[in-house]
Amino acid sequence: MSKALIVYGSTTGNTETVAGHVGAALNKAGWETEIKNASDVSAAGLANGCDLLLFGCSTWGDEDIELQDDFVPLYDDLDKAGLSGKKVAVFGCGDSSYTHFCGAVDAIEQKAESLGAVLVTGSLKIDGDPDKDEVMDWAKTVAAHA
């Protein structure tokens, strides 16, 4: 069975909820999934042993893009995660009233791609409260392309 690792950073629980929905959809699609809080992982060798890596992160800050606090150490050390050639998809929650709507999602995508990751589909950017059906549909697309 193919294995997916989902790593999320979430302050108020929205991106955590999305991570749970993504995991459930991937399970339904026949994937073995593991969900981890970014605060519980280290970047070194993170991608080893999984076929698909999903990063979820909310966006903070105002003028500048700020990643959710727990995700920052992982982002900074992402070059140690072994992403070259690895299938990756990125999601996150934000608020479109801010200048950089889901800027963390873009930043993670760009860094992962620059490190050789293969983005399996476009990112999922959620404005406001997560909609379960929207998340499940996106995760199905990820599963179909991974």
Ligand SMILES: Cc1cc2nc3c(=O)[nH]c(=O)nc-3n(C[C@H](O)[C@H](O)[C@H](O)COP(=O)(O)O)c2cc1C
């Ligand atoms: C002080 C503050 C700054 C924020 N900055 C941004 C931002 O720059 N871009 C954005 O899309 N959302 C921004 N948000 C919205 C959060 O990302 C949003 O509430 C999100 O759902 C939080 O997800 P989480 O519960 O997974 O941490 C901000 C919210 C607050 C309170």
